[in-house]
Amino acid sequence: MTPEVISVLVLAALFVVATVRNVHLGAAALAASWLVGTLVFDVSVDTIVAGFPAGLFLTLVGVTYLFAFAEKAGAISAIVYAAVRAVGGRISLIPWVMFVVTALITSVGALTPAAAAIVGPIALGLARRHRIHPVLMGMAVIQGASAGSFSPMGVYGMIVNEIVAKHGLPSNPLLLFGATLAFIVLTVAATYVAFGGLRLWRAERAERAERAEQPDGDHRPAMLRPTVDAKLVASLAAIAVLGVEAFAFGQDIGFVALLLVVVLSAIFSETAKGAVDNVCWPTALLVCGVVTYVNLLQSQGVVDWLGNSVAGIGAPLVAALVICLIAAVVSALASTTGILGALVPLAVPFLMTGEVWALGLVAALAVSASVVDCSPFSTNGALMVAYTQEDRRDRAYQHFLRWGAGLVVVAPVASWAVLVVVPSL
Template identity: 40%
Template sequence: MAVTALTSITVLALVIVLATVSPVNLGALAFVAAFVVGGIMGGEPTRDVLGDFPADMFVMLVGITYLFGIARSNGTVDRVIERTFRAVRGRAAALPWVFFGLSTVLCGIGGNPGAVAVILLPVGMAIASAHGVRPLVVAITIGMGATAGTFSPLGVLGITIRGIQTGNGLAFDPILLFVATLVAGVVAAGAATVLIGSARPVAVSPDPVPVQVRPGGGAGTGPASDPRPCAGLGIERSVTLAAFVVLVVGALLFAVDIGFLALSLAVLLTLAYPAAGRAAVRDVSWGVVLLLTGIVTYVGVLERNGTIAWAGEAVASIEPALLAALLVCLIGAIVSAFASTMGMLVALVPMTAPLVLTGEVSAVGLVIALGISSSLVDVSPFSTCGALAMANAAEPERRSVYRGLLAFAASVAVIGPLGSWAVLVATGWF
């Protein structure tokens, strides 16, 4: 058993390293690893290798990112961003928090954090430079907002963790997960603005630079073709916003399946407005879908060959269980600074089950602490958000942005696990 488990874990480590240093999607590598470890080495038929393919998560991610893609394609996202910027009206110090709020909302309604970063960071860095706001602070607040939003009940990681917890028979509280990560994001962003200093005393124009977001991602900050105040939402955008209201109400109040509801709303919008729907299909986060389904399928192979049980018992053997929980959070933080946060959570969360079974650790508190620990580091220069921030920083500021993001990520890689573990796990309150 130990040989099989160590081999399987080594393959998982190789998959993560290869995905980090090469352009190959982590999920694609994980599917290959599942076939090699489960099919070739374990002798499982293909049907069994794919036995843990997460069909429910597939529908949820496709449905929600499809719906979000329609909102981005038809300009609904543009209008929300423009109107939010206009609400600032000269308050430079408020800009980082405007970006935080936008990032939280966009990720909270199902936006892929990477796609949201592509939308917000180019315009954010440009507006920061133009209006005396430190670009480093804007980059951090966008990243922390994404962390808060993506753990919402409709967010990508919120959906992912719910699927893992319920699939493993572990307790789960979606509202507490969102509230805790939101608080962690606000605290981290607030600490950054205080310690770094958010803005120089330069006034912000009451008519900010209009945002131009292309359907395929990316944004421009040049002059818009029409300098007049932004037009009304219009029928199509109003209907799109109404679809999100229906999604939230249906999922949270009436317990309608989120994935199928989002997919149904997206299909109805596509039938009504085909142009936006066609563009949105290309904007579905297929890379994220491939990553999640691949790593979950491989973890299923590890569960069947006893690797998860072996690793969980090894972790549970560390005394006391609270110390083992802290080590899991630290591992998640350190590795996620360089690799996929989703991949880390999918791999680590099932290994926490033996700790929960000891009765010394809460399933809800531990998974939230692990989520916070693994996601606060997502602004590291080696992550998508961090790399985009550096790419969009002005040349004279690029080095300072790199150093600042590195220092921030290194700090939260230690403070995040310690703080979340102390509050959510060690106290036993959750």
């Protein structure tokens, strides 16, 4: 067998072993990175270590540490209170509010991990307070971040539109944005139904009917009114600073978060006690281990090998589907930004033939690579798992894993059928 085949089979074996045995997937992936890198690809340890996502590690640790402190200081409760008041106590609308807020942030150029890192703790705090399923709330944030990113000013939109224009292909930024938004909204709607959104809506309708029969008294939903003190104000200010730095100045969000929490801990040392214990170290190991292995495969040309193998397929429609499937699988384990930059050019030969609708295939690739960001091995999925309360974290991880695996198949097939096959008929 070729090195490429061996490395792909090892990746599949890692998931199987971690599923059926009590083996931490992140640790196994790091060990496999060393074995496959040195024995199969004959590369140095330095090359392997270079694939470790230090930035992602810093983001996971720094942001979860900062928000762990903010939770102890009462700042998250204050944000939750304000958010519930903003929607008039309509709990069933809160996931959609979080979706829209995150989409607006990324639609003007913010990176999706930065937006998810800021909105995620607030959204999961709301979920915890009002008994909204954490997967529903996490998916709203994740998919909102992806939806906004395909706007003409969003990062994903700029990447795809620039590649298409560079190769002289037809370009329609608004069509790309609209097509991806439609699929993403449908994904969130399916999650809303699957994880109790309709139950929340029915409960609110029954409550409104009961209020109509009893007009007297204060019927506003009970909400915690936190005590405003110095540590709460300082924590809110730190979160605001983190957002401004991430979105306006483009500083590394992990380092900024660590600096802020260190300063807060020095000033409010009593509040800082135990905050570091709430950093999600197992999640950081899990995600960084898998991403290290996938980065090794990318550095050794395995993704390019897959793309070239697809190029040998004679039927354009079948080749288009295979490329969409590859985009979904790899993006679920690695950077969506990197996958879009790598796979859209691989689709150019098919687009140039005119046998498939170029804009449709580009949009299908965008959908395939983005909706799978709910995978717990993707940055945004990992953040949502990390922000879920500890006693529900394992279950949330399993749910995100299953939804990510399902979307790896459903998203490419559905987007390919609607955006590629139908226009070709």
